Amino acid sequence: GAQSALDKALAYTAERKAFGSKINQFQALQFKLADMETELQAARIFLYAAASKLDRKAADAGKWSAMAKRFVTDIGFDIANQALQLHGGYGYLHDYGIEKLVRDLRVHQILEGTNEIMRVIIARTLIGR
């Protein structure tokens, strides 16, 4: 979902013009796109690392799964939400598909154990109870 949102944001900012230039020429938006790509790749690598620990039945697979669930779902939502912002008012409308991605990704911070409960699990492994 986050990759799809970023792809849509890249396409839209390459097309939309404001103040006489494509909006992807504004450095403030380039920095936002750069951060979105960096955070998406970091989340993907973290997810694969946790999945690898599960596959290997590592002793700390539970902690890594909780950390990955918390981190990846937060980052995924943030990226989709920023992609909506980059679409301006159109992002809020049904037509561009971004608002649906934001709604769909939002629930993963709640489903399958909320991200607060993921923090409870992680903290327990750290403080030993």
Ligand SMILES: Cc1cc2nc3c(=O)[nH]c(=O)nc-3n(C[C@H](O)[C@H](O)[C@H](O)COP(=O)(O)OP(=O)(O)OC[C@H]3O[C@@H](n4cnc5c(N)ncnc54)[C@H](O)[C@@H]3O)c2cc1C
């Ligand atoms: C679209 C959707 C589909 C779902 N599908 C399923 C399904 O197929 N099977 C299933 O079993 N469930 C399903 N659920 C339920 C989902 O798992 C729960 O909504 C989720 O676990 C949170 O429980 P709750 O809603 O009772 O929130 P609550 O437990 O009432 O929590 C409310 C808030 O308090 C926080 N909180 C609670 N306890 C603590 C604590 N100790 N420390 C810190 N914060 C805390 C929570 O993180 C949350 O922010 C679904 C939910 C949705 C929205």
